Amino acid sequence: MIIIITLGTNVGTKAREDGRAFDELRNLKIDAGVLERADGSAYLEFGGNKILVAIYGPKESYIRRLQRPDRAVIRCRYNMAPFSVDDRKRPGPDRRSIEISKITAEALHSSVILEKYPRSMIEVFIEVLEAEGGTRCAGITAASVAMADAGIPMRDMVVACAAGKVNGEIVLDLSEVEDKDGEADVPVAILPRTGQITLLQSDGNLSADEFEKALDLAIKGCQQISEVQKEALKNRYGV
Amino acid sequence: MIIIITLGTNVGTKAREDGRAFDELRNLKIDAGVLERADGSAYLEFGGNKILVAIYGPKESYIRRLQRPDRAVIRCRYNMAPFSVDDRKRPGPDRRSIEISKITAEALHSSVILEKYPRSMIEVFIEVLEAEGGTRCAGITAASVAMADAGIPMRDMVVACAAGKVNGEIVLDLSEVEDKDGEADVPVAILPRTGQITLLQSDGNLSADEFEKALDLAIKGCQQISEVQKEALKNRYGV
Amino acid sequence: MIIIITLGTNVGTKAREDGRAFDELRNLKIDAGVLERADGSAYLEFGGNKILVAIYGPKESYIRRLQRPDRAVIRCRYNMAPFSVDDRKRPGPDRRSIEISKITAEALHSSVILEKYPRSMIEVFIEVLEAEGGTRCAGITAASVAMADAGIPMRDMVVACAAGKVNGEIVLDLSEVEDKDGEADVPVAILPRTGQITLLQSDGNLSADEFEKALDLAIKGCQQISEVQKEALKNRYGV
Amino acid sequence: MKIVPEITRKSITNLINQQERVDGRAMDEFREISLESGIISKAEGSARVKIGNTQIIVGAKPQLGEPFPDTPNLGVLITNSELLPMASPTFEPGPPDERSVELSRVVDRCIRESQMVDLEELCIIPGKKVWMIFLDLHILDYDGNLMDAAALATVAALKNTQIPNTQVEDNEVIMDQEEMKPLPLKEEALMCTFAKIGDELVLDPSLDEEKILSARLSIGITSSGKICAMQKGGDHPLTKEEILKAVKIAEVKTQDLMKHLE
Amino acid sequence: MKIVPEITRKSITNLINQQERVDGRAMDEFREISLESGIISKAEGSARVKIGNTQIIVGAKPQLGEPFPDTPNLGVLITNSELLPMASPTFEPGPPDERSVELSRVVDRCIRESQMVDLEELCIIPGKKVWMIFLDLHILDYDGNLMDAAALATVAALKNTQIPNTQVEDNEVIMDQEEMKPLPLKEEALMCTFAKIGDELVLDPSLDEEKILSARLSIGITSSGKICAMQKGGDHPLTKEEILKAVKIAEVKTQDLMKHLE
């Protein structure tokens, strides 16, 4: 493998494998309204990640024990295509996807005006078509756009991004290689209007200071991505 | 293995492994009403195949989403006994049996006067006790007899038989060896009164002419088997 | 492995591996009311066995097809912890635990005044935390204490104990080693007030005389254990 | 769940309390039994048993496999039963339920503890290769007393089973499918099942009797008269006297049953 | 279950009986088709196909494995399809249901029987190591006629598939991920699906047409014009004449479809 050393914009930071600055996001593209059958949908490419999200609902909850008398519930299914990773993934949920589905639903919860739809259900299907590090954040970002595309009333559009520690440096938006070889990964989702945090994980070893730095950096990344989300909806609806 | 070359009736055809003429069926025997608990049943031996079918219903559909307001539905479960094949088959449905169950239910559908039983369900259980090529057709043939034995009103009695291509020849009713070594297999089910086709598959390589020839041959086979079905009911009910 | 030959009380019997007399139980300890959330609970140590039982109910039966219009039903789940045996046991039910769950529910049935709770359900959860021979009997014994702790009205407290044949002798309460190397094992549960038998199995080779002897010995063992059950409730409730 | 009209329950019970049964049998009488062996050509062993209208086919299939780590010198028996939905409106497709598991485990214990199959003879390379005998109990029609029918069919299938000759060369097993030999068998064992109804025990309960029994007792007895398996079922108790009485009857009846195996 | 308002059913049927379709297509006309290959970098082969709004991605991934015992010299194809719940409100998460199983099995037979993939070339060490090609059909948007879209996407993905070069040294397989070669392919085969509605057959049924069809017929045809797969579906019969007519149309239309592969 050849390590590409790019100088260019990397002012004041150690080189990252793909030449990005410490606070630089990978290329990002979001399209809203890409599926026919779903009530809302979005397609996102983020570095090597390719993610498709469909929303169904609000509709009557067919799982009675999940019904809430005063609001809708969000059900999420994060799924990786068998061909999305180097070694074929067996179809069906595994422990990782079950956990991500849970925290994704929680991350989206406070952004949606669920009280408008008592006893109903909103289903979020996240398909990772190709994975290259950071799929859970990319899934959340795309899910918000799909939710808006479905016309579901929202307080804000949740947006997610990770920061982490790689080669001793706190950097934004870890690629697959950085995630694997790095020291820590901190995925964060926020409500951009208030800056409140709706998803937070940390995996790896960080001092309290490093953690705070990573958290700040991730929040900045979220704010940049938030603009791309809005752009996607503008492109679709001309709003 | 010794190949038995019989001359006898094989006029004008290449010899088949078991000495049959190209348009000759294997030995066939059908008995109706062989089980106590089922509402209808039939037992069939066809060459080395041994097949038992039970019918339950029409009865209230316990699977609500399968209910139809204007008619009964047919549910079929085709199952091979673990000891029915050379290498023990693991119990439970596999992909092959799921597909056969689906197309068997579809093959039987138009023969039964389902409109008489709205919201209800007819269950067809096909057990392959021993398999020697052609079990899906044999199962359909036996299922029709069992359906009649259950006293369910029918427009006609569906009957099934395969034809195929073996050693370059179009032949009727492939045995297990012929199915395995042959070039193509075409299972067909018909409504004998009208000649209409309710099941059709083709597996292997055939020219359009060969396909038509195989289809014609299978239909002829079906008509012969239809007589044995009627005989079975006559033996049981003296009609 | 060193075989410890104890003489002491083994009057008139061949030595058992752990030095017990032929009619001697292992050390037994029962505590009632050990869990917070369950409606009733008990913890039992019997030789090397450590067993925890929880009771939930009587409560509305959520499985409609198990409802009985005139009484409650008992559902039992016997489960071994993965770490309870030498080679880690995979989590989840296996055939052995399914059978034991069934006969445990049957063994408890006639002791409980089920008619008081039509359409409802009593759930018995038996967790084997450590297993050293005789867990099914120990589970039943503990379950009765937990049932009493739950305040469920009972006719009697079922108690269970095994006898068996080891080295040609009929002995009481087989340890794990005796069960494995022995000739036969006869688990028995009784209603101590009437001496009636609610669970009986026999596994191994016994003459009719040996079987009767084993049955008598097991019943005697049950009666001794019954006293410890009562003691446990007295310790808990001062009755 | 099995709900029986109260009037049926009463009439059957009253008859039995007068030592009579609905179908005219004696308290300790089996229904008509038929047994055919070798009915499935593709199975190395097979048998069909009918007791009354209850009908079971058992197929035996040997397969090369590894022994269990704790018994490196013994072949393996694996008993599986399928309560086919065709056999009863109360049987459902899917993984074996507790009735099915109990049936196969009790039959398995009866066979295993009687030491009928010489498992040592089924070892080919100790610790590495042994014969595994898969016994599949296929329940086709359920009209009561599966246990005794299953045990009889299983033993008949085992007696009918052929396994290929094997030779070991350079740690490789050479299997000769042309030269088959019978499974090495020792004792035989069969089961007798009793139902307690009213104050009586009846042998070989029919479906109607099973539905109203208060307790069930199945007893496995070997050809040399040893008790090799026992299983009580049912929600209600038995007395010690009832159990010992059932053992006595089973000792006699098992020898009768064994005639079907000849 | 798919319930269609009677009025929709009637209007579609009436149109078709007059040789017209709701979307203006001819009886034997496909909707717009688009095909992109190589869209998933991590898959050794991939393609996305849209037929109308129906959208499918197929990924192909080779993996070293063991051959089946009865074909020791052949590589292995494994076809799996996921009717993703995102694709339709009627698709549910969980193990493949009968629709999904039928879809992947029919596509698998079409590929297999056309002998498109040279399975012998996929054998590395006979009886020990072969390439297994996993074909995963990911259904993203369901607007009718999955069968033809799936076959087209699968063939395109296979044509796009690269496998690593392998060498065998001392019975060990050395795989060179740097040096990839295309999958060894021979013939091609695609499928055409017809729906019987009213008295007519229509090609490439849309979702609304599928919901009211009385019978369905899918026909797989190779580049050399052989029929390699056929599958009737639906609850109602077809006549022999209808089947032969469909074969004739499919022979022509398959050659048109093949242009998308170039």
Place this chain on the structure above:
Amino acid sequence: MKIVPEITRKSITNLINQQERVDGRAMDEFREISLESGIISKAEGSARVKIGNTQIIVGAKPQLGEPFPDTPNLGVLITNSELLPMASPTFEPGPPDERSVELSRVVDRCIRESQMVDLEELCIIPGKKVWMIFLDLHILDYDGNLMDAAALATVAALKNTQIPNTQVEDNEVIMDQEEMKPLPLKEEALMCTFAKIGDELVLDPSLDEEKILSARLSIGITSSGKICAMQKGGDHPLTKEEILKAVKIAEVKTQDLMKHLE
């Protein structure tokens, strides 16, 4: 789903907004904690932890196995949790649900990222044989805050774990069950969990508090003070300030918790 009467919700919340808790604890105070190690003789490592009425047993069992292909020199940790139905009326039998999966995955990350277990020392033959340590978290009584109880019990079980000595001769592993040695451990790490209720964060939420929390934050900290794991839960957000405040408290409280391990 957890429905709490509005009045309970309000009374707990009001108290907490006044810096008080129903059970009289301080905002940053754990309930009573007890820990016993080595309670299961058949497990090579075990511990029981009670925090308040929450009760968990963790058993550790080593087993020989193969390493993951991408880490051929490392042993394997496998963490599994069972939310036993005995522990709560809301826990159901069956495969682990999302709560159970989250619990075991977060505890696993805390242990793994702290590099507590020296996985290199668990490698026996690189690429072939390593120790796999199965950690089974058995939840017996659920009265809130499973996370911290599970982490504490898991670390205690690991500290209590013995593995057999192994030697490699001719590529065969010889295991000496008589000579056991402690698991090679480095750092320790434990978790502190906070619930946001009203406007406040409370440490170690009881069940009643968990039922009404708006957000949850679990923080894993090593003996050397590093943050090794973090997991937010709950449907509502946290502010950055709340998170940093929780980290500060956790840094102190973890060191207190570690005393239970001595």
